[in-house]
Amino acid sequence: MDPHHLRLLRELGDRGSVAAVARALHITPSAVSQQLNTLQRSARVPLTERSGRRLVLTAAGRALAAAAVEVMTALDRADRAVGAYLDDPSAPVTVCAFHSAALTWFPRLVRRAANVRCSDEDVAQTDFPSLVGDYDLVVAHRLAQHPPWPADRVTVVPLIHEPIYVAMAADSPLAAQARLTPAEVAGQPWISTHEGFPVGGAMTAIAAAAGRPLDIVHRINEFTVVASMVAAGAGLALLPGHTSVPDPRLVLRPIDGLPAGRFVDVLTRPETLHRAAVRAVLDALREISRGGGAS
Numbered sequence: 001m002d003p004h005h006l007r008l009l010r011e012l013g014d015r016g017s018v019a020a021v022a023r024a025l026h027i028t029p030s031a032v033s034q035q036l037n038t039l040q041r042s043a044r045v046p047l048t049e050r051s052g053r054r055l056v057l058t059a060a061g062r063a064l065a066a067a068a069v070e071v072m073t074a075l076d077r078a079d080r081a082v083g084a085y086l087d088d089p090s091a092p093v094t095v096c097a098f099h100s101a102a103l104t105w106f107p108r109l110v111r112r113a114a115n116v117r118c119s120d121e122d123v124a125q126t127d128f129p130s131l132v133g134d135y136d137l138v139v140a141h142r143l144a145q146h147p148p149w150p151a152d153r154v155t156v157v158p159l160i161h162e163p164i165y166v167a168m169a170a171d172s173p174l175a176a177q178a179r180l181t182p183a184e185v186a187g188q189p190w191i192s193t194h195e196g197f198p199v200g201g202a203m204t205a206i207a208a209a210a211g212r213p214l215d216i217v218h219r220i221n222e223f224t225v226v227a228s229m230v231a232a233g234a235g236l237a238l239l240p241g242h243t244s245v246p247d248p249r250l251v252l253r254p255i256d257g258l259p260a261g262r263f264v265d266v267l268t269r270p271e272t273l274h275r276a277a278v279r280a281v282l283d284a285l286r287e288i289s290r291g292g293g294a295s
Helices: 003-015 018-025 029-041 059-087 099-112 129-133 182-186 198-210 223-231 270-274 276-291
Strands: 048-051 054-057 093-097 116-120 137-143 155-169 189-192 215-219 236-240 250-253 261-268
Touching: 003 018, 003 029, 003 054, 003 059, 018 029, 054 059, 093 099, 093 276, 099 116, 099 137, 099 223, 099 276, 129 137, 129 261, 137 198, 137 276, 155 223, 155 270, 155 276, 182 198, 189 198, 189 223, 198 236, 223 236, 223 250, 261 270, 261 276, 270 276
Parallel strands: 093 116, 093 137, 189 215, 189 236
Antiparallel strands: 048 054, 137 261, 155 236, 155 250, 155 261
């Protein structure tokens, strides 16, 4: 039964005529009659009857109208509960992020928002959108040359465009140069991410620009581990410019003619942003990401 139809039945019992119901609800008497007829079709016994020129409730109609009061009360209580939930700025908000963003931004985020619940998720780029079913806010990254996020499935809130640099040990001969060419780095051993992860696509672009495949000797997704490997002389790697932890053992250099970078965005379901607590955490993430660097 449609709650609106139940309300009409209740109003008819309280107001005594179809015309009075129509005036109270700002609809036509014929609309009232049509909707009462729709309600009648779902009932097994007559709900209304004629008393002279007036339409009145039967005993069954009065019983259903009384039950409608309980339904309206429950719906109003539910609506108020939803409203309180949406407006509660302290309600828990779940946030996940890929490792380098989590390492850089989560410590500052938890100081700003006591209600945040943080998780790290190390997934391939194509798997980030599906995480919005498990988290309120998903901090995701993709390379500029990769397809955009599926706008029909998620709401996308841009945070930053982050440059990606070649990382090398501070004592590497290449560290003396301010900029590097694809040809200069292509002959070195490399540390890459696993297949399907965004930074790996930038390495493909370097290989294409150099006209030769890169010698990938290690595949490691966690950038803090990558940084330690690079510092130990295990090879070159690509590291993000804003969400990498500063390390005096490393030097980061751009590549001429190949402005590698990635977009860091927040993905969420559209309805999630109706919550005041989620919007507050999102605002905090925006401010923190604009600051850049580690904290």
